Amino acid sequence: MADEGRQLAIASDAASQALRPDVRSGRRRLPLAWLATVPFFAYTIAFLFAPAASVLVGAFQDQKNQATLSNIRLLFHQPYIAAYKTSIEISLVTALLGAVLGLLIAYAAIREGTPKFIRATLATFSGVAANFGGIPLAFAFVATLGPLGIVTTWLRNAGWDPSEHGFQLYSKAGVELTYMYFQLPLMILVIAPAIDGLRKEWREAAANLGAKQWQFWRYVGIPVLMPSLLGAVILLFGNSFAAYATAYSLTSGTVNIVPILIGAYYTGNVLDNPHIAQALAFGMFVVLAVMMLLYLPLQRRAARWSK
Amino acid sequence: MAPSAIVLLLLAATYFIVPLYATLAFSLKKNEAGAPCCTLANYSWVIHNPDFWHTIKISFLLALETIVISLVLFVPTIYWVHLRLPRLRPVIAFLALIPFVVPPIVMVVGLLRVLQGTPQWFYGTPWGFLAAAYVILAFPYMFFSLDAGFRAIDVHTLTEASQSLGASWPTTLIKVIVPNIRAAALAGSFLALAIVMGEFTIANLAAFHTFPIFLQYVNESAGFPAGALTLLSFLITWGAMASLLLVGRRRRLGLGANIAGRR
Numbered sequence: 001m002a003d004e005g006r007q008l009a010i011a012s013d014a015a016s017q018a019l020r021p022d023v024r025s026g027r028r029r030l031p032l033a034w035l036a037t038v039p040f041f042a043y044t045i046a047f048l049f050a051p052a053a054s055v056l057v058g059a060f061q062d063q064k065n066q067a068t069l070s071n072i073r074l075l076f077h078q079p080y081i082a083a084y085k086t087s088i089e090i091s092l093v094t095a096l097l098g099a100v101l102g103l104l105i106a107y108a109a110i111r112e113g114t115p116k117f118i119r120a121t122l123a124t125f126s127g128v129a130a131n132f133g134g135i136p137l138a139f140a141f142v143a144t145l146g147p148l149g150i151v152t153t154w155l156r157n158a159g160w161d162p163s164e165h166g167f168q169l170y171s172k173a174g175v176e177l178t179y180m181y182f183q184l185p186l187m188i189l190v191i192a193p194a195i196d197g198l199r200k201e202w203r204e205a206a207a208n209l210g211a212k213q214w215q216f217w218r219y220v221g222i223p224v225l226m227p228s229l230l231g232a233v234i235l236l237f238g239n240s241f242a243a244y245a246t247a248y249s250l251t252s253g254t255v256n257i258v259p260i261l262i263g264a265y266y267t268g269n270v271l272d273n274p275h276i277a278q279a280l281a282f283g284m285f286v287v288l289a290v291m292m293l294l295y296l297p298l299q300r301r302a303a304r305w306s307k
Numbered sequence: 308m309a310p311s312a313i314v315l316l317l318l319a320a321t322y323f324i325v326p327l328y329a330t331l332a333f334s335l336k337k338n339e340a341g342a343p344c345c346t347l348a349n350y351s352w353v354i355h356n357p358d359f360w361h362t363i364k365i366s367f368l369l370a371l372e373t374i375v376i377s378l379v380l381f382v383p384t385i386y387w388v389h390l391r392l393p394r395l396r397p398v399i400a401f402l403a404l405i406p407f408v409v410p411p412i413v414m415v416v417g418l419l420r421v422l423q424g425t426p427q428w429f430y431g432t433p434w435g436f437l438a439a440a441y442v443i444l445a446f447p448y449m450f451f452s453l454d455a456g457f458r459a460i461d462v463h464t465l466t467e468a469s470q471s472l473g474a475s476w477p478t479t480l481i482k483v484i485v486p487n488i489r490a491a492a493l494a495g496s497f498l499a500l501a502i503v504m505g506e507f508t509i510a511n512l513a514a515f516h517t518f519p520i521f522l523q524y525v526n527e528s529a530g531f532p533a534g535a536l537t538l539l540s541f542l543i544t545w546g547a548m549a550s551l552l553l554v555g556r557r558r559r560l561g562l563g564a565n566i567a568g569r570r
Contacts, residue, residue, distance in 0.1 A: 033391045040384040044402060044446075047439050051417025052409060058420055105319045108312035115308070118316065128548045129323060134507045135523045136540040139533055140326035143333040148530075150329040181326065184319070242410030245507035249523055259412040259508075266419065266512040278420065281413040288408065 056285070058278035071279035079256055084283060087241060087257040090172060094179045095236035099229060101180075102187025103195075109188075110195050123192065126185035133182045134245035141178045141250065145169045170251040178250055179243065183236050190235060194228035226302035234295045238288060258284055327541070334534030349535040358521055359536070366518035369433055370503035373441040374496045377449045380442065382492065385450065386484055389457045390466060396454075403450035406443050411508040414440065419513060433515045440509050445499035452498065456491020460484075493554040501547035505540065 062068040074080060108114065109122045132140075144151050145162070146169050155162055168174055198221060206216040222229075244259035253260050258280055265277040335345035353359050388395050406414075418440055422430055429435030465487065469479040485492070507519040522540060525533045 033387075036387045037384055037392070037395065040380060040399075043380055043442070046421075047418070047443050048402075048405060048409075048414075048446075050421045051414060052405075053417075054420045055413060055417040101319075104315055108309075108315045111309070111312065113308045114312055114316075124552075125323065128545055131501060131505075131544050131548065132541065134505055135519050135526060136330075136505075136537040136544075137326075139522075139526055139537040140330045140541075142526075143329035143534060143537075144326045150332055151325060181323070184322075238408065238410075242412065244410075244412045245511075245519070245523075248507075248511075249526060252527070259410065262412050262416060263508075263512055266415075267514070274420065277416055281416045284410055284413055288410075 055278050055281045058275055059282035061275055061278075063273060063275065071273075071275050072282070074276060075279055075283050080258075080261065080280065080283075083256045083258045083261050083280075084287065086172060086255070087259075088287065090176055090179065090257065091237045091240040094176050094183045094240045095233050097176075098180060098183030098187050098236050099191075099233045102184045102232075103191050103225070103229065105184065106188045106192050106195055110192065112200065122188060126188040129185040130182055130189060133243070135249045137178060137181055138246050138249035141169060141174070141181070145174070145177070170254060172255060175247050175250060175255055175257075178246060179240050182246075183240060186239060187232055187236060190232045191225070191228060194225050198224060223302075227299055230295060230299050230302055234291060237291055241284070241288065330534050330537050330541070332534075333531055334538050336531050336534070349532045352529075352532045353535050353539070356532075362516055362518045362521035365433060365516065366504050369437060369441065369517065370500045372434060372438045373445055373503050374499050376438060376442050377445050377495070377499060378492060381446070381449050381453055382485065382488070383480060385453050385457055386462065386480060389462045399450065400454070403447045406447050411444065411506075412512070414443070415509045415512045418509075433510075433517065436513055437510060437515055437517070440513075441499070441503050441506065444502050444506065444509075445495070448498035448502070449495040452491050452495035453488060456488035459491075460487045490554050494551050497547045497551045497554070501544055504543050504547070 059071055060067055060069065062070065075084070105122070109119045141149075143149055145167075146152065147163070149169070152162060169178075202220055202224075203216055206220055211219070242259070244263060247255050247257055248260055248263065251260075253264065262277050262280045265274065265280075332344075334349050335347070337346045337348065385399070388399060418436070422436060422439075424430075425435075429439075462484070465483050466479055469483040474483070505519055506517070507523065510517045510520055511523075518540075522533070522536050525536055
């Protein structure tokens with residue numbers, strides 16, 4: 001009996017050793033196990049890291065591939081510096097506005113008293129609408145608020161022509177209004193779980209202690225939500241900062257933002273120096289990195305309250 | 308229901324619905340003079356346009372190619388990582404976030420530079436250059452989808468059972484593992500389909516004629532047929548997302564995913 005049991009144990013040990021040699025024989029077989037991941041890493045190196053690295057290197061090279069800072073210096077002149085300013089402005093406006101409005105809409109749909117089906121509808125719709133973007137979205141807004149758009153026609157017939165009051169769809173404001181169509185749903189998707197985390201009991205406790213509505217939000221609600229809010233603002237900023245197709249189609253490439261400037265180097269006939277496009281792309285990396293650097297300490301401060 | 312909540316939700320609903328309605332209305336219009344509604348002429352224009360069929364075929368085949376390459380590349384890798392190299396999992400998860408962070412416009416600048424000088428059949432055709440880029444764009448969605456699928460099954464027991472019955476590695480992978488992660492693989496595939504069918508940035512800068520490029524061309528040249536095409540494009544996105552809901556129950560990324568490269 002005892003022998004049989006021992007034999008079984010040895011057999012199962014041997015089996016597991018055969019299946020998982022790395023467990024028993026330590027490092028000796030490990031390189032073989034790694035071999036299976038070579039195709040994956042080869043692919044990501046070739047098509048993800050090498051391109052990213054070549055942008056970083058190319059930004060610091062001249063036409064003869066000699067090291068230079070002249071491309072980077074050029075970024076601080078017109079029209080490049082203005083493009084960064086506009087890009088950052090549009091991204092900040094749509095990220096902050098998207099975060100505030102998205103939070104309010106999500107809260108209105110989730111709070112007690114709102115029928116459950118509204119929340120379910122909003123969640124499903126947001127999942128889809130966060131993916132509406134680019135050329136189709138631009139057309140939908142041209143059909144709505146363009147010169148011949150349906151809302152424009154209504155307003156004009158009602159005696160109020162938006163273009164006479166300074167609104168153009170192909171301006172910065174028009175781009176921002178259109179971006180909100182994918183910023184709001186994204187915000188709603190991201191913030192809904194955080195709002196779920198706000199317990200009903202906290203509101204009741206605050207109310208019992210005599211807190212008014214605004215006091216609850218000022219001292220409990222917003223501080224608890226703050227880490228999620230900051231993360232969402234960063235996400236929305238990056239989402240808008242990287243956008244190319246929507247603005248390109250909406251403004252026929254006339255709005256001066258960084259992705260459109262980069263695109264013009266390849267789609268136009270002005271490919272005189274591709275290193276400028278690489279420098280512009282490098283600048284986008286830098287802006288995103290700076291945003292992250294600003295975000296991390298804020299996040300750490302905000303997260304103190306949620307512990 | 309609080310009055311403020313009602314007002315806010317109504318305003319939001321208006322903002323989201325009016326552009327969709329306007330697109331539909333445009334697609335049914337005859338001409339700018341405001342001829343009486345409605346006509347299906349724009350839809351017939353689309354159906355009888357050879358460029359439409361040509362580009363949508365390219366985009367669809369590209370989506371299939373992207374899905375096949377992604378699955379062949381990622382399924383064995385993620386399987387292997389779950390089975391033998393669990394310490395590598397966080398590394399790959401981190402790598403999967405990079406395509407999220409790098410804007411597609413930056414990616415294409417790098418790709419155009421690095422791949423310049425590769426053979427013409429690769430650099431000059433969508434099946435080479437674009438597919439290679441789209442696999443990277445799909446990588447985060449594929450990874451998080453598949454990873455959730457692999458975490459839901461017991462990889463070790465399945466593998467040991469299969470091997471003790473004498474199955475080889477390929478048999479184990481194809482006949483035992485893949486059927487168990489089918490829902491996750493399908494979810495990732497639908498996301499990849501939605502990405503490729505709508506991707507404009509990379510195709511435009513690398514000068515390939517895919518469906519979104521055709522849509523933009525019609526946008527610039529023929530206003531009302533563009534309405535019909537836009538609606539079709541929305542339907543493709545919606546269809547991919549609805550299929551996603553059907554194949555899997557709630558998933559980490561699932562419907563919450565937002566697709567890079569389309570904006």
